[in-house]
Amino acid sequence: MTQAALHQGKTGYHHGQLREALVDAALEALQKGGVDDLSLRGLAKATGVTQAAPYSHFRDKDDLLAAAAERGFQRLALQMASEAAGTRDKKDRVKKLVSAYIRFAAENRTLFQLMFGREFSDMKKYPTLAMTAGKSYALIAGALTSEKEDTRFLTVCIWSLGHGLATLFADRKVSLGQFDAASIDDFTERALQTINI
Amino acid sequence: MTQAALHQGKTGYHHGQLREALVDAALEALQKGGVDDLSLRGLAKATGVTQAAPYSHFRDKDDLLAAAAERGFQRLALQMASEAAGTRDKKDRVKKLVSAYIRFAAENRTLFQLMFGREFSDMKKYPTLAMTAGKSYALIAGALTSEKEDTRFLTVCIWSLGHGLATLFADRKVSLGQFDAASIDDFTERALQTINI
DNA sequence: TGTACATCAGTGAACGCGCGTTCACTGATGTAC
DNA sequence: TGTACATCAGTGAACGCGCGTTCACTGATGTAC
Numbered sequence: 001m002t003q004a005a006l007h008q009g010k011t012g013y014h015h016g017q018l019r020e021a022l023v024d025a026a027l028e029a030l031q032k033g034g035v036d037d038l039s040l041r042g043l044a045k046a047t048g049v050t051q052a053a054p055y056s057h058f059r060d061k062d063d064l065l066a067a068a069a070e071r072g073f074q075r076l077a078l079q080m081a082s083e084a085a086g087t088r089d090k091k092d093r094v095k096k097l098v099s100a101y102i103r104f105a106a107e108n109r110t111l112f113q114l115m116f117g118r119e120f121s122d123m124k125k126y127p128t129l130a131m132t133a134g135k136s137y138a139l140i141a142g143a144l145t146s147e148k149e150d151t152r153f154l155t156v157c158i159w160s161l162g163h164g165l166a167t168l169f170a171d172r173k174v175s176l177g178q179f180d181a182a183s184i185d186d187f188t189e190r191a192l193q194t195i196n197i
Numbered sequence: 198m199t200q201a202a203l204h205q206g207k208t209g210y211h212h213g214q215l216r217e218a219l220v221d222a223a224l225e226a227l228q229k230g231g232v233d234d235l236s237l238r239g240l241a242k243a244t245g246v247t248q249a250a251p252y253s254h255f256r257d258k259d260d261l262l263a264a265a266a267e268r269g270f271q272r273l274a275l276q277m278a279s280e281a282a283g284t285r286d287k288k289d290r291v292k293k294l295v296s297a298y299i300r301f302a303a304e305n306r307t308l309f310q311l312m313f314g315r316e317f318s319d320m321k322k323y324p325t326l327a328m329t330a331g332k333s334y335a336l337i338a339g340a341l342t343s344e345k346e347d348t349r350f351l352t353v354c355i356w357s358l359g360h361g362l363a364t365l366f367a368d369r370k371v372s373l374g375q376f377d378a379a380s381i382d383d384f385t386e387r388a389l390q391t392i393n394i
Numbered sequence: 395t396g397t398a399c400a401t402c403a404g405t406g407a408a409c410g411c412g413c414g415t416t417c418a419c420t421g422a423t424g425t426a427c
Numbered sequence: 428t429g430t431a432c433a434t435c436a437g438t439g440a441a442c443g444c445g446c447g448t449t450c451a452c453t454g455a456t457g458t459a460c
């Protein structure tokens with residue numbers, strides 16, 4: 001197979017990039033529908049492949065969904081990191097990290113639901129996923145590290161605050177009408193000001 | 198039908214309390230399995246009734262689940278209110294309300310997932326549910342009311358903090374091992390101390 | 395450089411399941427007389 | 428008090444669907460000689 005064909009991703013019979021394509025399809029499907037609308041067959045079809053083809057790359061449906069969730073966690077950590085890149089001031093850095101987290105949830109509702117929802121309650125079954133998921137936590141924890149304070153407590157505290165609003169957005173319990181993308185920054189800033197870091 | 202039969206709930210043909218019994222069955226099923234394991238047929242069977250019988254009391258499956266969620270919200274508000282009953286001190290009262298909220302989530306994982314999860318994203322479809330769901334919010338908002346501060350902001354802020362931890366518990370992203378029922382109180386107290394109400 | 399061969403990604407058909415919902419019905423209920 | 432009747436909660440059978448997964452297979456690939 002030529003490089004070109006590899007990137008194009010099709011040669012008629014062999015797909016060439018099926019694994020990645022399926023994960024892409026899952027993320028794309030999540031922009032149109034909810035987590036419950038994801039089906040192996042649907043993703044296979046969207047990728048232009050037979051319904052049994054995914055089993056060459058994933059053990060079962062959960063395995064595919066876990067891969068999609070992991071990509072989500074990678075993106076989340078990336079967005080947080082790049083948002084806060086270069087910011088050294090502690091409070092400022094935490095603010096940027098948390099606000100990126102909340103914006104991610106607001107902008108990727110259903111993906112966020114897959115990542116943090118009931119799908120992967122038993123994270124022991126998905127060790128790779130668990131590791132990747134830990135990155136965003138680690139970013140916040142890292143920014144909060146200090147000798148004086150109880151870092152673990154502070155991190156859970158601030159993570160909860162961010163995750164709470166993120167979840168309420170994703171599940172539409174707080175409407176975006178009142179808190180749009182721009183005002184998420186304001187909210188986070190204000191919220192962190194009322195907390196004594 | 199006699200009163201006794203009414204309370205026993207069975208007369209052979211007519212059930213007598215089927216609507217309530219189905220909601221009970223749903224709450225009970227949620228203690229054993231997840232939200233995705235709930236099925237109309239299963240609940241009917243658990244209630245000792247044919248699979249089509251629920252349709253005499255509920256429009257469809259979602260209607261039944263909404264009724265179950267609403268009972269959950271009633272319980273939540275009740276537990277919060279009774280926990281904080283008699284407590285006048287503002288900070289103290291808020292602490293009791295929030296900690297009751299978190300404990301409810303930890304003790305009723307799957308019910309909490311049904312109540313706040315993706316099921317009822319469009320709350321407009323379930324006006325009664327929305328009203329009942331508002332009770333716990335109103336309790337916190339009520340405790341925080343003040344002329345000086347922006348109540349709306351503070352409420353969302355503290356609600357987010359509580360809801361974040363509650364969700365992380367319910368979805369098993371933070372393990373109860375480190376934060377058991379007793380220490381939830383401690384955590385809440387400490388968290389609220391770091392916030393300037 | 396050309397050919398035989400092992401590998402394995404993707405095919406296409408099929409299995410079996412549980413589900414939500416519908417339908418015409420039946421039997422229990424309570425009420426009007 | 429007794430009987431006719433309207434109501435409607437619950438029955439049982441059936442419909443149709445989409446799903447995850449399996450299986451024997453086939454055709455493309457790249458490698459060893």
